[in-house]
Amino acid sequence: MKLKVALGQLDIEYAQPEKNVAKVKRMVAEAATHNADVVVLPEMWNTGYALSRLDELADIAGQKTRKLLEKVAADCKIDIVGGSVATNKEGQYFNTTYIVDRTGKTISSYDKVHLFGLMSEDQYLTAGEKENYFTLAGVPSASFICYDLRFPEWVRTVACHGSEILYFPAEWPAERISQWKRLVQARAIENQAFVVAVNRVGDDPDNHFSGHSIIADPLGNILVDAGEVEQVCYGVVDLTQIKAVRGPIPVFKDRRPALYR
Numbered sequence: 001m002k003l004k005v006a007l008g009q010l011d012i013e014y015a016q017p018e019k020n021v022a023k024v025k026r027m028v029a030e031a032a033t034h035n036a037d038v039v040v041l042p043e044m045w046n047t048g049y050a051l052s053r054l055d056e057l058a059d060i061a062g063q064k065t066r067k068l069l070e071k072v073a074a075d076c077k078i079d080i081v082g083g084s085v086a087t088n089k090e091g092q093y094f095n096t097t098y099i100v101d102r103t104g105k106t107i108s109s110y111d112k113v114h115l116f117g118l119m120s121e122d123q124y125l126t127a128g129e130k131e132n133y134f135t136l137a138g139v140p141s142a143s144f145i146c147y148d149l150r151f152p153e154w155v156r157t158v159a160c161h162g163s164e165i166l167y168f169p170a171e172w173p174a175e176r177i178s179q180w181k182r183l184v185q186a187r188a189i190e191n192q193a194f195v196v197a198v199n200r201v202g203d204d205p206d207n208h209f210s211g212h213s214i215i216a217d218p219l220g221n222i223l224v225d226a227g228e229v230e231q232v233c234y235g236v237v238d239l240t241q242i243k244a245v246r247g248p249i250p251v252f253k254d255r256r257p258a259l260y261r
């Protein structure tokens with residue numbers, strides 16, 4: 001089975017949700033025109049890191065975002081890994097992903113578990129507590145957000161549910177982009193899974209973002225690198241590779257969780 005995956009490498013307009021919504025609609029439509037099965041958006045795609053303005057910008061219970069993603073998914077008949085947006089859930093702010101299938105149904109959601117202190121997330125946001133694994137386009141998958149990439153123990157815990165594709169929406173600053181690439185490859189190799197990692201480009205008041213959204217295969221090879229410009233980039237993921245890699249070196253079967261304390 002093969003899946004065409006679209007990486008929506010967006011230049012996010014700081015604190016301007018309407019402009020970003022328009023761009024995302026265009027990107028999803030473009031991905032559908034290219035017959036992609038799944039389109040993936042970056043972290044905080046509707047506002048960027050405008051954390052000091054969450055009272056005005058956070059989406060209440062994620063309602064607006066879900067409505068939008070559900071409509072574009074159904075209109076374009078494409079599955080969406082909805083990056084993330086700031087949400088306001090009963091007065092607490094979260095960094096939240098919605099996973100929406102091509103029938104226009106939100107099938108799961110994820111609140112970022114590891115908050116990134118260097119970008120003040122810990123001052124403004126509440127950390128999620130739950131894993132997010134799901135079947136999308138017929139493939140067992142899981143999603144994380146950005147800084148979660150540095151926590152192999154968390155990724156492994158979730159990947160143990162059988163995930164073959166691990167999605168990482170991100171806003172990963174340019175100055176650490178070489179670490180981004182290596183971490184994506186490491187998570188792919190150790191979990192013998194495809195990693196689809198989508199970063200933004202452009203600037204916010206504090207950071208420059210250089211994109212390099214990538215897909216790594218289960219051996220850690222980079223299949224696609226979206227470079228440093230705003231674009232939708234495509235990669236084909238061949239799921240038969242999973243069995244071929246996990247067969248001879250069955251790391252999930254050979255784990256010794258009783259020793260991992």
Ligand SMILES: O=C(O)CCC(=O)C(=O)O
Nearest residue numbers: 116146147171172173176
């Ligand atoms: O870990 C990093 O270097 C970047 C993480 C990050 O930017 C985030 O989680 O938003």
